[in-house]
Amino acid sequence: MLSPIFEVKNLVHSYGAQIALKVDHLTVEKGEIIALVGPNGAGKSTLLKILGLVEKPTSGEIFFKGKPARPFSQVSRKISLLPQQPFLLKRNVFDNVAYGLKIRKIRDKQILREKVYKALELVGLSPEEFARRPWYALSGGETQRVALACRLALEPEVLLLDEPTASVDVYSAQLIKRAVLKAHNLWNTTVLIASHDYAWLDEVPHKTWHIFKGHIFTDEINFIWGPWQIVDGKAIKQFRDGQKLVFNAPYKNIDNPVAIIESAKINITFSPKKVGLKMIIKQVNSEINFRELKIVVSLEDISLNFKIDEDLVKKYELWPGNPVYIELPGQVDWI
Numbered sequence: 001m002l003s004p005i006f007e008v009k010n011l012v013h014s015y016g017a018q019i020a021l022k023v024d025h026l027t028v029e030k031g032e033i034i035a036l037v038g039p040n041g042a043g044k045s046t047l048l049k050i051l052g053l054v055e056k057p058t059s060g061e062i063f064f065k066g067k068p069a070r071p072f073s074q075v076s077r078k079i080s081l082l083p084q085q086p087f088l089l090k091r092n093v094f095d096n097v098a099y100g101l102k103i104r105k106i107r108d109k110q111i112l113r114e115k116v117y118k119a120l121e122l123v124g125l126s127p128e129e130f131a132r133r134p135w136y137a138l139s140g141g142e143t144q145r146v147a148l149a150c151r152l153a154l155e156p157e158v159l160l161l162d163e164p165t166a167s168v169d170v171y172s173a174q175l176i177k178r179a180v181l182k183a184h185n186l187w188n189t190t191v192l193i194a195s196h197d198y199a200w201l202d203e204v205p206h207k208t209w210h211i212f213k214g215h216i217f218t219d220e221i222n223f224i225w226g227p228w229q230i231v232d233g234k235a236i237k238q239f240r241d242g243q244k245l246v247f248n249a250p251y252k253n254i255d256n257p258v259a260i261i262e263s264a265k266i267n268i269t270f271s272p273k274k275v276g277l278k279m280i281i282k283q284v285n286s287e288i289n290f291r292e293l294k295i296v297v298s299l300e301d302i303s304l305n306f307k308i309d310e311d312l313v314k315k316y317e318l319w320p321g322n323p324v325y326i327e328l329p330g331q332v333d334w335i
């Protein structure tokens with residue numbers, strides 16, 4: 001069996017006294033597209049920098065295709081990271097895209113031209129129009145696409161994208177999405193994308209990982225933020241509409257505890273007695289497979305997602321805007 005493209009063991013990364021990332025064990029398979037989602041400061045960029053081998057973890061091991069991968073080593077050339085705020089070199093677009101290729105000893109002018117033009121076309125920039133443009137004569141969206149072209153020209157085995165659509169318009173965001181999927185199709189590139197743009201991510205990843213307080217959750221999960229009132233071993237969240245959520249309280253003291261619920265433990269109650277938490281359906285997406293749909297329900301500041309059989313969606317008319325009654329487990333994890 002092939003080794004995973006990445007394996008991470010006992011990784012801890014701290015900035016001073018603060019632990020930004022703690023991963024006991026994690027694998028990424030070749031050709032996977034994984035979305036990393038989580039609030040600001042969760043540790044997404046830190047994970048991408050460590051996997052990109054441009055930051056040395058405080059402790060722990062990273063394996064690339066089964067071999068130890070050291071930061072800044074030769075193997076890092078197979079991995080390309082597009083940081084949150086990419087910068088271009090003070091030269092024209094062609095020279096920016098050609099730069100990484102030249103470092104990799106590609107000097108033949110014809111090959112360079114072919115590779116640069118192909119990368120520009122991938123990101124939807126006409127080479128005739130853009131190749132000779134200086135770095136300062138580009139819009140924000142064009143700059144981001146040139147920065148992506150610089151990475152795609154290298155035909156990376158792994159592409160790590162940190163908020164690739166954070167400061168671009170819908171048009172550029174769609175072109176970036178198309179380019180990433182094309183790269184994946186052309187070279188079976190493994191892609192990890194940190195993003196807050198859920199609409200953009202829709203239908204891109206094979207998997208979604210949640211990152212929170214430096215921990216990575218690889219199952220489909222949901223977070224419920226407080227404030228929680230702790231009474232007699234119970235944690236209670238009160239909604240403005242008078243409804244309440246009650247879970248077993250965390251067994252140890254946690255600052256601002258957040259409840260974690262696996263999607264697999266969330267159910268809709270179809271009983272006419274209307275028991276459970278009354279929530280509103282926000283989205284029904286057909287992304288899983290043809291028998292199951294992904295449904296998103298919300299109430300005030302909470303939003304939950306889980307899978308549901310397509311037949312039930314039709315039978316009970318589970319369309320956006322309709323109310324549903326949700327049953328949650330009494331026992332949840334806390335972080």
Ligand SMILES: Nc1ncnc2c1ncn2[C@@H]1O[C@H](COP(=O)(O)OP(=O)(O)OP(=O)(O)O)[C@@H](O)[C@H]1O
Binds near residue numbers: 016020040041046047
């Ligand atoms: N160079 C640094 N020095 C000190 N602390 C840092 C540094 N880089 C990140 N941190 C801290 O580490 C934690 C994780 O940061 P990181 O940038 O990985 O989060 P993130 O999930 O990418 O956030 P965002 O969505 O805001 O980009 C944060 O608390 C951040 O303040």
